[in-house]
Amino acid sequence: MEKVIRNEEDLLQLLDLLLEEENPINWNAFYSDRERKVPFFVQLPDENLVRYFQSKSFTPQKVLELGCGNGRNAIYFAQKGCRVDAIDASSEAINWAREEADKRQVHVNFMEENLFELSLTPHTYDFIYDSGCFHHIAPHRRMSYIALVKQALKPGGEFALTCFIENGPLGGSTLSDLEVYQKRSLQGGLGFTKEKLLTMFQQEFEPVEVIEMNQMDPTSGMFGVSGLWAARFRLRSA
Numbered sequence: 001m002e003k004v005i006r007n008e009e010d011l012l013q014l015l016d017l018l019l020e021e022e023n024p025i026n027w028n029a030f031y032s033d034r035e036r037k038v039p040f041f042v043q044l045p046d047e048n049l050v051r052y053f054q055s056k057s058f059t060p061q062k063v064l065e066l067g068c069g070n071g072r073n074a075i076y077f078a079q080k081g082c083r084v085d086a087i088d089a090s091s092e093a094i095n096w097a098r099e100e101a102d103k104r105q106v107h108v109n110f111m112e113e114n115l116f117e118l119s120l121t122p123h124t125y126d127f128i129y130d131s132g133c134f135h136h137i138a139p140h141r142r143m144s145y146i147a148l149v150k151q152a153l154k155p156g157g158e159f160a161l162t163c164f165i166e167n168g169p170l171g172g173s174t175l176s177d178l179e180v181y182q183k184r185s186l187q188g189g190l191g192f193t194k195e196k197l198l199t200m201f202q203q204e205f206e207p208v209e210v211i212e213m214n215q216m217d218p219t220s221g222m223f224g225v226s227g228l229w230a231a232r233f234r235l236r237s238a
């Protein structure tokens, strides 16, 4: 039956349909071969996270990770003593993450969930983290994403993400929001300038830092590649 727009969710779904790609990223297929040469198929935390924990003032108790993949950052949060909920839409990713947590005997509440279908108790988390998921979110879903993060954080809570630098070495696409719909594609993941990131988040969040991720040697025990922003924000008070 022809789709008739009756409400906001119908509109969002219609735009999802418009952007349905011929070759969408199939995250289950992506995570089904764990031997693939994918830089983040490692069990190392992001270097920026390790740096946050080096500051005495960074002491999150309750953490949520969005798009947690194989669990490398969620497990690190748990090893640092946090209570962690971590979600990913891919069952393959979540299975892998659970196995890694079991191997290390740490507890993380991993959940196979689409972040747009999450039902979270408001004001639950001290810190929400997203490493590499946000740049796969289409512009029309951005408001829901920001609303979810805003609602789930405790007052004064923080949110951080890593995402593609526009036209950077990892290929973050240079598409404007308009061009996404004209070309009907995210071209593998949206790239952002610092200004774009600030424009998107600064109404709800105060920027703490927006800097480039440092490239790291894996022997450092940390994950770091150039081509990503590591952006950290604090929820503005109401």
Ligand SMILES: C[S@@+](CC[C@H](N)C(=O)[O-])C[C@H]1O[C@@H](n2cnc3c(N)ncnc32)[C@H](O)[C@@H]1O
Binding pocket: 027, 040, 041, 066, 067, 068, 069, 070, 071, 072, 087, 088, 089, 090, 093, 113, 114, 115, 116, 130, 131, 132, 133, 136
């Ligand atoms: C580039 S991977 C990064 C994985 C992990 N954060 C890491 O850095 O190793 C992006 C992840 O986001 C997840 N993802 C994408 N869209 C999602 C959505 N709407 N809800 C939940 N997870 C999603 C994918 O399944 C994938 O695991």
